[in-house]
Each structure stands twice: as structure tokens, then as C-alpha cells.
Amino acid sequence: MIKITLPSSDAIxxxxxxxxxxLQPIGFFIKYKVTFNKLTMEIEPxxxxxxxxSDIFHLAWYAREYK
Numbered sequence: 001m002i003k004i005t006l007p008s009s010d011a012i013x014x015x016x017x018x019x020x021x022x023l024q025p026i027g028f029f030i031k032y033k034v035t036f037n038k039l040t041m042e043i044e045p046x047x048x049x050x051x052x053x054s055d056i057f058h059l060a061w062y063a064r065e066y067k
Contacts, residue, residue: 001044002051010067012036015059017066028059 006012019025028034032043032055045051 001042002056004041004043004056006039006041009039011063012041014063014066015041018059018062021066022062024058025062028055031055 015025019029030046031049032045035042043056
């Protein structure tokens with residue numbers, strides 16, 4: 001499991017908004033089990049998938065457009 005500290009609670013809203021409009025964030029949530037806490041995001045790959053650090057970068061890139 002990877003635990004990521006988010007800069008603010010607005011980041012969670014931006015990630016969820018991006019997930020509704022873009023394919024790449026949707027794919028991220030298919031590939032990983034994601035749990036949001038107050039200011040953290042915990043990710044764990046689903047069965048059959050492996051961690052890819054570039055996935056987190058791409059998710060942040062899309063979420064940046066929705067902040």
C-alpha cells in the first residue's frame with residue numbers, strides 16, 4: 001500500500017471531478033483500490049496489476065485541471 005499526503009481537501013474533490021470526465025482517472029480507479037482519508041489517499045493495486053509511479057503523476061496532472 002502507498003499512502004500519499006494531499007495538499008488540501010480540495011485535491012480529493014478535484015480527483016473525483018476528473019474521474020467523472022476523463023478516461024485516465026477512471027482507469028486509475030479500475031487499476032487501484034483507493035481510500036481517501038481527510039488529507040491522505042491510500043492506494044493498493046487490484047489483483048493482476050502492479051504499482052506504476054507514473055500512474056500517480058498522471059492522476060495528479062488531470063486533477064490539477066479540476067482544482
